[in-house]
Amino acid sequence: MISQITYTIDELSSMKKYPKELFYIGNTKLLEKQKVSIVGTRRPNAYTKEFTHKLSQKLSQANICIVSGAAMGVDTISHKAANTDNTIAVVANGLDIRYPSINKNLIKDIESNGLMLSAYKEGEKARAYTFVLRNEIVVALGDILIVSEADMKSGSLTSVQYALDMGKKVYTLPHRLNESLGTQELVRKGLIEPIYDIDKFVNDLSPKDLNQSPIIQDEFLSFCSSSPLYDEAVLKYSDKVFEYELLGKIEIKNGKIFVL
Structure with a gap:
């Protein structure tokens, strides 16, 4: 069922203009997790496919939610490798339309297990301008952005600019000469960083208290530990x-309760 998000998502406040409306299908609890955005070419080479999958999978195993745009290529690999119960897909059309159609089964799985997000009402078809807003939302939701492969004129490079404007760090995979020239140029300029060791990268990014949950003193604090709605x-x-x-002991913020 398509529902509307009626509270402010803090991460989206970094956008140039907060979306007028946001609609969702699925598990909004994923919005409360640590998140990493992964984007890239729709036609990745074999190397990019392999290491995008490994990167997304290991981040997800570290309890980090993967955000992407449900497009073919890098997006699809990222969602699947994370498992659909730990991924957020932001689309450029109404949520009653499963687009691109080649990913309709993946989108169904994310609807059932993960979270689908859109700034567009039912019936709204994807257009050039809707992808622009979709891309900005994908970037804003993540703590960092990973662009695993992008050529010089790739649309993914606009996502890099969004991230830099928001003050977010941007990473990429290290590529061979004459491959992923868009990201290689940004690495040369010192604007983004290559990931040379996936395990170290994931470990450095992972929550340090992953296995050290705070001791809950009573039933009410236990209830509040999941950041329920104030009402x-x-x-x-x-x-x-x-x-x-x-x-x-608690803080009320943006219509939710947080344990201090």
Whole structure:
């Protein structure tokens, strides 16, 4: 079922203009996770396919959610390698349209297990200008951006510019001469960094407290550890919400509750 997001997603505040509307199908809890955006060419070479898959898979195994655009090529590889229960796909059309059609089964799986996002209402078809906003949303959601392969005139290079404008770090795979000339030029200029060791990269990026969850003292804090909606918490624990806020144990932000 297509629903509308009615609260502010903090990461999207870094965009030039926050989307007027956002629609979704799936698990919005993924928005609360650490996220990495991965984009690139629709026609990756064999090397890019192999290492984009390894990179996305290992990031996902480290409990990092993968964000991409559901397009052919690098996007598809990234979503699949992450497993559809740990990926967010942002599309340039209404969510009642599964586009591109070649990825309709992948999109169905993400609808069921992950999260589909769009800034466009039902019936809206993908056009050149809708991809521009889609790309900016993909970049904004991630803590960093990885462009695994892009030629000199690739649309993925506009995503790099979005990331740099937002102050995000951008990474790429190291390529051979005459391959991925767009990213190689950006590496030469010192604007983006190559990933030489995937395991070290993932380890450095992974949450340091991954296996050290804080000890929950009571049922209410346990409930709040998943950052529930404020209205939901008030309905279930009306007195404790105000008490714990006064005690400084929780924080209410953007319509959600966070444990401090």
